[in-house]
Amino acid sequence: MGRKARERKAGQVTIVDVASLAEVSISTVSRILNGSAYVDPEKRERIEAAIRDLGFAPKAAARALAGRRTKTLGLLVPEISDDFFVPMLRGIEGAARLAGYELLIKTTSYGGGGRGNWALGEHNTDGLLLFADSADPELVADLSVRGFPFVLLYTEPPAGMRIPSVTVENESGSAAVVSHLAAAHGRSRIVCLSGPESNHDAAARLRGYRAALESLGMAFDPGLVAPGDFSAPVAASSIRGLLRRKVAFDAVFACDDGAAMGAIGALGEAGIRVGADVSVVGFDDLAFAAHSSLATVRAPTEEVGAHGVRILISLVDGGEGLESLVFPTVFVPRRSCGCE
Amino acid sequence: MGRKARERKAGQVTIVDVASLAEVSISTVSRILNGSAYVDPEKRERIEAAIRDLGFAPKAAARALAGRRTKTLGLLVPEISDDFFVPMLRGIEGAARLAGYELLIKTTSYGGGGRGNWALGEHNTDGLLLFADSADPELVADLSVRGFPFVLLYTEPPAGMRIPSVTVENESGSAAVVSHLAAAHGRSRIVCLSGPESNHDAAARLRGYRAALESLGMAFDPGLVAPGDFSAPVAASSIRGLLRRKVAFDAVFACDDGAAMGAIGALGEAGIRVGADVSVVGFDDLAFAAHSSLATVRAPTEEVGAHGVRILISLVDGGEGLESLVFPTVFVPRRSCGCE
DNA sequence: ACTATCCGTGAAAGCGTTTTCTTGAAGTCC
DNA sequence: GGACTTCAAGAAAACGCTTTCACGGATAGT
Numbered sequence: 001m002g003r004k005a006r007e008r009k010a011g012q013v014t015i016v017d018v019a020s021l022a023e024v025s026i027s028t029v030s031r032i033l034n035g036s037a038y039v040d041p042e043k044r045e046r047i048e049a050a051i052r053d054l055g056f057a058p059k060a061a062a063r064a065l066a067g068r069r070t071k072t073l074g075l076l077v078p079e080i081s082d083d084f085f086v087p088m089l090r091g092i093e094g095a096a097r098l099a100g101y102e103l104l105i106k107t108t109s110y111g112g113g114g115r116g117n118w119a120l121g122e123h124n125t126d127g128l129l130l131f132a133d134s135a136d137p138e139l140v141a142d143l144s145v146r147g148f149p150f151v152l153l154y155t156e157p158p159a160g161m162r163i164p165s166v167t168v169e170n171e172s173g174s175a176a177v178v179s180h181l182a183a184a185h186g187r188s189r190i191v192c193l194s195g196p197e198s199n200h201d202a203a204a205r206l207r208g209y210r211a212a213l214e215s216l217g218m219a220f221d222p223g224l225v226a227p228g229d230f231s232a233p234v235a236a237s238s239i240r241g242l243l244r245r246k247v248a249f250d251a252v253f254a255c256d257d258g259a260a261m262g263a264i265g266a267l268g269e270a271g272i273r274v275g276a277d278v279s280v281v282g283f284d285d286l287a288f289a290a291h292s293s294l295a296t297v298r299a300p301t302e303e304v305g306a307h308g309v310r311i312l313i314s315l316v317d318g319g320e321g322l323e324s325l326v327f328p329t330v331f332v333p334r335r336s337c338g339c340e
Numbered sequence: 341m342g343r344k345a346r347e348r349k350a351g352q353v354t355i356v357d358v359a360s361l362a363e364v365s366i367s368t369v370s371r372i373l374n375g376s377a378y379v380d381p382e383k384r385e386r387i388e389a390a391i392r393d394l395g396f397a398p399k400a401a402a403r404a405l406a407g408r409r410t411k412t413l414g415l416l417v418p419e420i421s422d423d424f425f426v427p428m429l430r431g432i433e434g435a436a437r438l439a440g441y442e443l444l445i446k447t448t449s450y451g452g453g454g455r456g457n458w459a460l461g462e463h464n465t466d467g468l469l470l471f472a473d474s475a476d477p478e479l480v481a482d483l484s485v486r487g488f489p490f491v492l493l494y495t496e497p498p499a500g501m502r503i504p505s506v507t508v509e510n511e512s513g514s515a516a517v518v519s520h521l522a523a524a525h526g527r528s529r530i531v532c533l534s535g536p537e538s539n540h541d542a543a544a545r546l547r548g549y550r551a552a553l554e555s556l557g558m559a560f561d562p563g564l565v566a567p568g569d570f571s572a573p574v575a576a577s578s579i580r581g582l583l584r585r586k587v588a589f590d591a592v593f594a595c596d597d598g599a600a601m602g603a604i605g606a607l608g609e610a611g612i613r614v615g616a617d618v619s620v621v622g623f624d625d626l627a628f629a630a631h632s633s634l635a636t637v638r639a640p641t642e643e644v645g646a647h648g649v650r651i652l653i654s655l656v657d658g659g660e661g662l663e664s665l666v667f668p669t670v671f672v673p674r675r676s677c678g679c680e
Numbered sequence: 681a682c683t684a685t686c687c688g689t690g691a692a693a694g695c696g697t698t699t700t701c702t703t704g705a706a707g708t709c710c
Numbered sequence: 711g712g713a714c715t716t717c718a719a720g721a722a723a724a725c726g727c728t729t730t731c732a733c734g735g736a737t738a739g740t
Contacts (some may be wrong), residue, residue: 012696014695014696014697015696015697016696022600024719024720025720025721026696026697026720027698027719027721027722028718028719028720030697030698030699031698031718031719033697034698035697036698036699037717037718037719038717038718039718039719040719043718043719050395055482057464058696058697059405059464059695059696059697060401060404060410060464061400061401061402061404061405061410061464061695061697062401062405062695062696062697062725063696063697063698064400064401064697064725065399065401065402065405065695065696065698065724065725065726065727066696066697066698066699066724066725067697067699067725068401068725070401070696079430080430081422081426081429081430081431081433082426083426083627085426086421086425086426087420089419089420089421090419090420090421093420093421093445094447097447098448102444102446103444103445104412104442104443104444105433105443105445106437106442107433107437120693124397124399124400124401142395145655146729151693163700164486164543182703239703257689261631270641287423287628288627288628288631288632291601291628291632292631292632314738320722326402352726354725354726354727355726356726356727363692363712364689364690365689365690365692366726366728366731367689367690367691367692367728368688368690369727370727370728370729371688371689371728373727373728376728376729377687377688377689378687378688379688380688380689383689397724398726398727399726399727401725401726401727402725402726402727402728403726403727403728404693404695404727405694405695405696405697405726405727405728406694406695406726406727406728406729407727407728407729408695408728480714496711504714541693591691664700674688
C-alpha cells in the first residue's frame with residue numbers, strides 16, 4: 001500500500017533554507033529569483049551560492065499560488081497522435097519554451113467532457129490554445145465571458161465573437177488545386193473528398209473547390225463530392241464506392257493528405273494509374289507527402305502554432321493583441337497529380 | 341504596460357464561495373472534491389449543486405501546494421517534432437490521462453541545460469519520463485540520489501544503477517533483418533547505416549547486426565558501416581559516399597526509418613532499383629513506412645510509452661514496481677527489401 | 681441507563697512562494 | 711546641518727487548498 005515513500009519530504013529544500021544559509025530574508029531570495037528588485041551585489045552572490053549549494057528549485061505550485069500565474073499554457077487537441085499535429089506541436093512547443101512557458105497538453109477525444117477541462121481552465125494555465133474541433137462552442141463562449149485568455153487554431157470564432165485565431169488560407173489553397181488540375185492536366189471531373197462536416201477547414205476547402213469550379217466556368221456536380229473524415233480508410237471506401245457506382249472522374253482533390261493516401265490506395269486496387277489516369281491531390285503537406293510523391297497544398301502548420309502562442313502570450317500579458325492571422329498556403333505539384 | 345487586465349481576479353470563485361453557498365465548511369467541500377471521506381448525502385448534494393452553479397474549478401496550484409503532489413508527470417525528450425515521438429507520445433498521453441495525470445512536456449534539444457530542468461524537477465511534477473538521449477547521466481544520478489521517481493525510455497540505466505526502464509529488443513530485431521536479407525534475398529554485403537554514437541538504440545542495433553553476421557558465418561566488414569544520425573539527409577549523403585567510393589553492397593540496413601528513406605533517395609538518384617538491386621530495411625516502422633513500402637522492424641513504441649507511464653505511476657504511489665521491460669520487435673518485410 | 685466507541689463535521693494549521701507594508705539607514709536639498 | 715526623500719531589505723499577510731485535530735452527537739456494549 002502507499003504507506004512508504006513519504007519520508008522523502010525531509011529532503012525538500014525551500015526558500016527558507018536558502019535564506020537562512022545566505023543570511024538574508026526570504027523576500028530577498030525571492031527578489032533574486034524573480035529579478036524583481038535591486039539587491040546588494042554581495043547578498044546576491046551569497047544567495048546565488050546558497051541556491052547552488054542546496055540545489056534549490058522553487059516549487060512551481062507555490063509560485064503559481066502566490067503569484068497568481070502558472071507560466072503554463074494549455075493546449076486542447078482532439079488527438080495528439082495525428083501526423084498533422086507533429087509540426088504544429090513543434091511550433092507551439094518552441095514558441096512557448098522561448099517565452100518561458102510550460103506546455104500542458106490535453107486531448108479531448110476520449111472522455112474529455114465533464115471534469116476533464118477542469119485542469120486547463122482557470123488558473124491552472126494562464127491561457128489556452130484550442131485546436132479546431134476541440135474548440136467546443138460552449139467552452140469558447142464560457143471562456144470568452146470569463147475573460148480567460150485563449151486563441152483558436154485552425155478554426156474561426158463563432159459569428160460575431162471577436163476572438164483571436166490563427167488559420168490558413170483554405171479557399172485559395174483548394175482553388176489553386178482546382179485551377180492546376182484543370183489548366184495543367186485538363187481534368188474536368190474532379191472529385192472532392194471532403195472532411196468531417198463539423199470541421200472548419202474541411203468546409204472551407206470544399207467552398208474553395210466549389211468557388212474555383214464556378215470561376216472557371218465548370219459545373220459543380222454534387223455527385224462528385226464524396227464523404228470523408230480526414231482518414232485513409234474512409235477515403236478509400238468512399239472512392240471504392242464511386243468506382244462501384246461507375247461515377248466518372250479524372251481527378252481527386254482530398255481535403256487532407258491522409259485521405260489522399262486512402263484514395264491512392266483504392267485507385268491502385270482498381271488498377272487505375274495515379275497521376276496518369278487520375279490525378280490525386282491532398283492538403284496539408286504532411287511529412288509523408290513528399291516521400292509518397294503526393295501533390296498537395298502546403299500549409300505553414302508549424303508557424304500557425306508558433307504564432308498562436310505569441311498571440312496568446314500577449315493576451316496573457318494583458319495586451320489586446322487581437323492580431324488574428326490567416327497564413328497563406330501554396331500548391332505543391334508532385335507526381336500524384338500528373339506532374340514531373 | 342501590463343497594467344490592465346488585472347481586475348479579472350474578482351471573478352475567481354474559490355472553495356470558500358462553494359462552502360458558504362452550500363452552508364458547510366470548506367473541509368467538507370474538500371472531502372467531496374477528493375472523495376476522501378464519507379459526507380452526508382444531503383450536504384453532498386448541496387455542495388455539488390453549488391460547485392455547478394458557481395462553475396467552480398479547484399486551482400491545481402493550491403491543491404499541489406497543500407497536497408504535496410502535482411498529479412503531473414514530466415516528459416523529457418530531445419525533439420518533440422520527430423515522427424518517432426508521435427506514437428510514443430500517444431501511448432504516454434493516453435496512459436497518463438487514464439491515471440488522471442497531466443503531462444508536462446519539455447524538450448532538451450535547445451538550451452535545455454541550466455535552469456531549464458528546474459520545472460521538471462522536484463515537486464513540479466510527481467515523476468519524470470526520460471527519453472533516450474535526454475537522460476543525461478548527471479541528471480539521472482542526481483534524481484536517483486534524491487529518490488525522485490523517474491523511468492528511462494528507450495535506453496538502459498548506467499551500469500550498476502537499478503533504475504526502471506522500458507526498451508525494445510534491438511539486437512534481435514536487427515538480427516532478424518540480417519537473417520532475412522541473407523536467407524530470403526541472398527544478400528551478402530549488407531551496409532549498416534548506423535545512428536548517433538551516443539544513442540543506446542543505435543549502438544544496440546549495430547551490435548545486433550554484427551552478432552547476426554557472425555552467427556551466420558558472414559564476415560564483418562567495417563567498411564560497410566556508414567555513419568548516420570537518424571536523419572534522411574545524412575543517410576543519403578552517407579550512401580552517396582559509398583557509391584562514389586565504389587564500395588560494393590547489395591543491401592542497406594538503416595538503424596531507423598528516416599535514414600532508410602534517405603538511403604532510398606540516394607539509391608534512386610544513382611539509378612539503382614531499391615528492392616531488386618539493393619534491399620533496404622529500416623527500423624521502427626514509423627507511420628510513413630507502410631506508405632513507402634519500406635521493410636522495417638516494428639517496435640511497439642506506443643506500448644513502450646504507456647508502460648513507462650504505468651511504471652512511473654506505481655513508483656510515484658510509493659510502490660517499488662521496478663518492472664523494467666524489454667518489448668519484443670518483429671521484422672516487417674515489404675517491397676524495399678525485395679519482398680512481394 | 682451510563683460509559684465507551686464511532687463518525688461526520690468544523691476549526692485551524694500548514695504548504696512554499698510572491699507581494700505589500702514597514703522600517704531604518706543613507707542620500708539630498710536649501 | 712536639520713528635515714525630507716529614496717531605497718534596500720525584513721516582517722507579515724495573502725494565495726486556495728488539504729489534512730490533522732478536536733468536538734459533539736449518535737450508536738453500541740453491559
